[in-house]
Amino acid sequence: MKDSVTIVTGGAQGIGKAIAEFLADKGGDIAIFDIIDGDETAGIIRDKGRRCQFYRVDVADVQAVGEAVDGVVKEMGKVSNLVNNAGITSDKLLLRMKEEDWDRVIRVNLKGVFSCTKAVIRHMLKTGGSIVSISSIAGVMGNAGQANYAASKAGIIGFTKSIAREYGERGIRANAIAPGFIRTKMTDALDDKTKEEMFKAIPLKRFGEPSDIAYLTYFLISGYGSYITGEVINVNGGLYM
Numbered sequence: 001m002k003d004s005v006t007i008v009t010g011g012a013q014g015i016g017k018a019i020a021e022f023l024a025d026k027g028g029d030i031a032i033f034d035i036i037d038g039d040e041t042a043g044i045i046r047d048k049g050r051r052c053q054f055y056r057v058d059v060a061d062v063q064a065v066g067e068a069v070d071g072v073v074k075e076m077g078k079v080s081n082l083v084n085n086a087g088i089t090s091d092k093l094l095l096r097m098k099e100e101d102w103d104r105v106i107r108v109n110l111k112g113v114f115s116c117t118k119a120v121i122r123h124m125l126k127t128g129g130s131i132v133s134i135s136s137i138a139g140v141m142g143n144a145g146q147a148n149y150a151a152s153k154a155g156i157i158g159f160t161k162s163i164a165r166e167y168g169e170r171g172i173r174a175n176a177i178a179p180g181f182i183r184t185k186m187t188d189a190l191d192d193k194t195k196e197e198m199f200k201a202i203p204l205k206r207f208g209e210p211s212d213i214a215y216l217t218y219f220l221i222s223g224y225g226s227y228i229t230g231e232v233i234n235v236n237g238g239l240y241m
């Protein structure tokens with residue numbers, strides 16, 4: 001990790017923030033791409049003695065992402081790793097799901113992964129690099145009320161395996177993490193009854209923490225994961241196995 005530069009999308013809060021902070025703890029420099037203010041996270045990382053730049057960018061805006069990635073290379077010298085973490089939900093049963101619910105979720109969760117990955121790979125062709133994309137348990141096993149979200153997260157898995165095959169010979173690895181229920185604003189929104197039901201179904205009887213995803217991300221992009229590519233790793237307390 002030492003002196004590497006990692007772009008973390010959606011790094012202003014939640015899982016992305018935990019990933020950005022842990023990679024900085026391990027000696028990496030960080031660029032945060034987010035549509036909300038990432039200055040707080042950037043400040044925490046700078047206080048750790050690492051470089052951190054915040055870019056306000058919508059991951060699905062191909063042109064803006066291209067410019068932001070060029071900015072990272074210019075200002076921070078290189079791009080070593082990408083963590084595709086930005087994601088949204090718009091949950092509804094299919095019969096109530098509007099076209100805009102479908103389009104919005106696919107645009108951010110799937111097109112965002114396409115645009116960021118394409119923009120960094122240009123820079124990684126000579127140096128190699130590592131890409132970790134945050135999928136979801138919903139993308140692996142489906143979830144009622146999340147057809148749009150599950151489709152976007154399953155799409156990330158096919159995308160990741162294709163990139164792993166296309167760019168392996170260039171020393172670029174691509175992996176996906178499929179979290180189960182992790183304690184963030186996304187899951188805080190669930191009501192107590194739903195949470196109780198979930199705990200019953202999870203063998204470890206609790207939600208995971210953002211740090212659980214950060215540790216695995218570090219493993220995958222550091223030397224420890226150097227022979228792992230095209231994988232989807234479940235982190236879900238046993239909810240799906």
Ligand code: NAD
Pocket residue numbers: 009010011012013014015016033034035036057058059060085086087088108112134135136137178179180181182183184185186187
């Ligand atoms: P969160 O809502 O707390 O954080 C998501 C971040 O993405 C926010 O900072 C948000 O501003 C940013 N973002 C949203 N749209 C964006 C866009 N167009 N461009 C740039 N940034 C954008 O969510 P979280 O729980 O931390 O989730 C992070 C990732 O993990 C998501 O991809 C999510 O689908 C996935 N995930 C979460 C859980 C969970 O239980 N929390 C489970 C499985 C997968």
